[in-house]
């Protein structure tokens with residue numbers, strides 16, 4: 121996009137939107153808003169637009185959690201990477217805090233900035249052309265995984281690991297980790313990144329990879345936005361199956377369920393392995409289902425039920441087996457999400473709990489936490505419980521328990537947002553559950569809403585804390601990036 125010719129032009133977007141013009145007052149360190157269309161300070165020329173209208177500010181003072189609400193002063197919809205560089209430099213000059221926002225699907229204000237600048241990355245969503253037999257694709261960080269996947273599938277290729285929901289931004293999941301049913305084979309999404317293009321907190325545009333600025337690469341992947349804004353990523357691709365066979369295998373005993381999951385993860389029988397816990401008619405969370413998927417050709421062989429299910433101790437009479445197109449499997453939550461939106465439940469509060477529990481304690485910790493759970497406190501949410509393999513994780517900042525086969529335990533609570541007392545009680549319950557897991561070496565998978573203080577973060581990062589803090593000093597010396605995480 122061509123550069124706009126003047127600062128005045130850069131502000132035209134605001135005036136056109138009927139908004140007041142915004143400028144930064146270095147004396148009060150706050151944004152000044154006037155009805156004049158004269159530029160008030162050194163706002164850079166932009167290819168994109170700045171917004172101060174109430175609808176834009178309110179939207180970015182909210183997220184999927186609907187619990188935390190910090191109102192920014194201004195929103196950038198960048199028209200180019202250059203805009204991100206320019207505005208981060210501007211923020212540095214004025215000591216202004218800023219955060220990138222992908223799809224805003226954090227649950228605890230992670231992408232919010234009180235009185236600062238939100239960089240909405242959705243306008244930086246290009247997907248570079250994919251070539252047949254390519255082993256990677258370059259995308260901009262605002263691209264959604266659904267769009268990346270549709271583009272690569274047109275060439276029979278796919279990223280290897282997916283989150284359960286595809287409408288998340290690449291930058292958003294790479295800043296946390298990105299864990300899903302393929303993780304037991306391929307690690308997290310951050311373990312499948314070949315190179316990143318980032319704008320550091322100091323406003324420098326850099327490429328980093330395992331062989332270039334390695335310290336920065338390690339500080340950005342699962343780095344919760346603390347050192348740089350990801351603007352582009354080169355993602356690994358593998359051959360995609362055309363169809364998959366999807367298995368739901370029910371259990372009514374926690375130990376049998378966990379043992380069978382352990383067997384499947386160890387043998388890597390399935391391409392995808394997850395599990396869910398549901399309540400029985402009396403409200404006790406004691407029903408389990410393994411969700412496993414075998415990939416068909418050309419990524420795998422035609423699935424053989426006998427071989428795949430051999431030795432498993434599920435209730436065979438309740439097993440459900442279905443063949444479906446690969447993309448339909450990846451996008452399997454879409455109909456549920458549409459129904460939740462239709463029913464108004466997508467707008468409910470989501471005080472989510474996401475833990476990584478050492479495999480050796482998975483049964484005890486799950487039993488303790490599930491015993492304390494009631495159907496009312498889960499609401500129309502789900503409980504996930506599935507194993508991953510420690511040896512497949514390589515990003516230092518994605519903190520895993522010291523155990524060869526940790527389990528992800530996620531209690532994805534959904535509750536009316538107006539009932540603040542219940543929301544607060546569930547947040548406290550999240551903290552108690554975290555303390556139970558931490559006592560045996562469990563960690564917070566930080567996409568949810570566990571009340572966390574700075575000291576908790578220091579403990580969370582443990583042996584990599586010093587390196588992380590040094591990277592923060594080097595790449596975001598003024599500490600302006602992503603205050604919503606509450607780390608530094």
Ligand SMILES: Cc1cc2nc3c(=O)[nH]c(=O)nc-3n(C[C@H](O)[C@H](O)[C@H](O)COP(=O)(O)OP(=O)(O)OC[C@H]3O[C@@H](n4cnc5c(N)ncnc54)[C@H](O)[C@@H]3O)c2cc1C
Pocket residue numbers: 183184219220221222223224225226227230231232241261262282283284285288289290291292293295296297298299300344345348349350351567602604605
């Ligand atoms: C319905 C649903 C299902 C989910 N399923 C899974 C799952 O299966 N597995 C899993 O691992 N996670 C899952 N998540 C969690 C999800 O991966 C994280 O919340 C993720 O950060 C959301 O991406 P986003 O684009 O909405 O990011 P945002 O919420 O916009 O941002 C999250 C954090 O990342 C930072 N950030 C955003 N973009 C960038 C960038 N370009 N550069 C640097 N930092 C950035 C933000 O400042 C913020 O701190 C799920 C979430 C939802 C709502």
